[in-house]
Amino acid sequence: GAVVSQHPSRVICKSGTSVKIECRSLDFQATTMFWYRQFPKKSLMLMATSNEGSKATYEQGVEKDKFLINHASLTLSTLTVTSAHPEDSSFYICSARVDSYGYTFGSGTRLTVV
Amino acid sequence: GENVEQHPSTLSVQEGDSAVIKCTYSDSASNYFPWYKQELGKRPQLIIDIRSNVGEKKDQRIAVTLNKTAKHFSLHITETQPEDSAVYFCAANGANDYKLSFGAGTTVTVRA
Numbered sequence A: 001g002a003v004v005s006q007h008p009s010r011v012i013c014k015s016g017t018s019v020k021i022e023c024r025s026l027d028f029q030a031t032t033m034f035w036y037r038q039f040p041k042k043s044l045m046l047m048a049t050s051n052e053g054s055k056a057t058y059e060q061g062v063e064k065d066k067f068l069i070n071h072a073s074l075t076l077s078t079l080t081v082t083s084a085h086p087e088d089s090s091f092y093i094c095s096a097r098v099d100s101y102g103y104t105f106g107s108g109t110r111l112t113v114v
Numbered sequence B: 001g002e003n004v005e006q007h008p009s010t011l012s013v014q015e016g017d018s019a020v021i022k023c024t025y026s027d028s029a030s031n032y033f034p035w036y037k038q039e040l041g042k043r044p045q046l047i048i049d050i051r052s053n054v055g056e057k058k059d060q061r062i063a064v065t066l067n068k069t070a071k072h073f074s075l076h077i078t079e080t081q082p083e084d085s086a087v088y089f090c091a092a093n094g095a096n097d098y099k100l101s102f103g104a105g106t107t108v109t110v111r112a
Helices: none
Strands: A004-007 A010-013 A019-025 A032-038 A044-051 A067-073 A076-081 A090-099 A102-105 A109-113 B004-007 B010-014 B019-025 B032-038 B045-051 B056-059 B062-067 B072-077 B086-093 B100-102 B106-111
Touching: A004 A090, A010 A019, A019 A090, A019 A109, A032 A067, A032 A076, A044 A067, A044 B100, A076 A090, B004 B086, B010 B019, B019 B086, B019 B106, B032 B062, B045 B056, B045 B062, B072 B086
Parallel strands: A010 A109, B010 B106
Antiparallel strands: A004 A019, A019 A076, A032 A044, A032 A090, A067 A076, A090 A102, A090 A109, B004 B019, B019 B072, B032 B045, B032 B086, B056 B062, B062 B072, B086 B100, B086 B106
């Protein structure tokens, strides 16, 4: 089946630094990738939608300059958390649309900002 | 956009009993309703889904029902087992933008 590989699985960074999270589709072309954020014991909140070759669409309240999304190829989408602060600590997870009714999720990235 | 509400937030059942989780959605154009099971720190795992042209779907101990008129859908787990303990999320797609909107989640605990 369709697989999305997400890296890193865990990252600890210092406040003020930037962190890049990658999601690669391994055996299919992911024209659309969704990025979610999940706080402990909470639901998945959609941050943005990225389409290959075009600018990402951000949900209301999500800072586009802070969460940079790049989807330069059909198999790679990246999320960069810029100038990270402790409040950015969260579980970030990507999801690719496989077909009209199918979605596949990456394994998630646990970000801790110290 | 789509708004999905999920109840209850927590559910404790005795092993062998049934568990029912209910969700409502707001966008009448939504046509795909998946249910996910998520264990701590892991990715959501699809356990069953239903499309808008079907009213009910069953897979062994798991079933989902959909009422399009009322815009609600439910997950039914029968003969619960301890390994069913997890957080369950319902979701609904945006028919035009394919975004998945998630419910708030239900923490299910199956007591042995």
